[in-house]
Amino acid sequence: MDGLLLVFSNLSLLPAIYIAIKGQFYAESIIYCLTMIFSALYHLCDCHGFHYCIFPYDMLQFGDFFTATLTLWCTAIIISNVPYQWISSFHLVGATIFGTLLHFWMTGTWSFVVPAISTLLLIGSYWGYRYYRERTLPELIYSNNFYVAIGLMVLGSILFASQTIFYFRRLYGISHSLWHISMSLAIALLLPRYQNIDSFWTENLKINSTNESNQPKPPIIAIAPAPPPPTTASCQQHNNNDIMNFNSQVNKAFAL
Known part of the structure; x- marks a missing residue:
């Protein structure tokens, strides 16, 4: 019964997988799967009574522990909000370090403490x-999901510590199953419903630019070029005409 549980x-983990796919976190959804x-x-091979090992036990144990640590790392x-250009580098570094730790200390405490820290x-x-x-x-801090997820993760940590440190083997099936459920639901609550923050702001910029392009543009007013400045000869001719007009007006006045 404990084995089936x-x-x-x-x-x-299905809700976390669905939310990851909906948010276009495809690499993370693959890791969750x-x-x-x-x-x-692994638990089908490890359970007492009826058990079936489709692969060697050591391989299934490593795959279970390794993917579990990667799940926590990728969710973090x-x-x-790691910059998009650094996400693949963080994935590679985490996979290398955690895989090395599990290779040398498969069931050691540090193999789980280091990923958590x-x-x-x-x-x-x-x-x-x-x-x-x-x-x-x-x-995320302002949402209720954050605090519910923190509570589930604390509960999961207590359950995990109870079975690894105190060896409550009689309640192993129930405590470990509750650890699965609490951590999986916490991950589902922490995942954003949209892509990472950088791409979210990019989408906002695209929307704003689209709205600006749809707004009516002011009419274009054609302005004729300014007339060229008068040359020196034209200015002299204009002054001569003014002088001649002034002299004619003076002569007419004295003639009266």
Whole structure:
């Protein structure tokens, strides 16, 4: 019974997969799918009683742990608003470091502590930098989803610690299944419903530019070129004419 509960509890990742696809986070949606598949296959192979191993046990265990750490890391990259040109680099660095840790310490504590601390440092550093530069906080903090997700993650951390540190093996199936559900729902609540912030602002700029292009433009008024300045000869001729007119007026006055 516990084995089936562990297998089917991975379906709680489906909302996160749907939201990731809807928000055009395709790489993250693929990672969530792989996490769901590897975790289900690993627990199907690991459960007592009826079990079936489609791949070797060590391979399934590595795939489960590796994709789980990548799920946390990629989600942190999304909500921390890493610049678009650096996302692939962060994916590669995280996969290399976490994969190396799991290769040498598959079930060691540091294999899970390092990814957790790395995600918190990534989010805190980028949010702090954004606040330092722009004095703004992400919209996620002002939503109820953020606080519900934090509560679910705290609950999941307690459940995970209870089964790894205190070895509550009797409640392993229930506690681990609840950990699956709480973390999966927390990820679904933290994911944005649109693409990352940079592309969101780009879309806004596109919309604004489209609206400006649709606005009526002021009429174009054709202005004739200014007449050329008078030359020296024309000015002299004009002055001579004025003098002659003045003299004729004076002569007429004295003639009277």
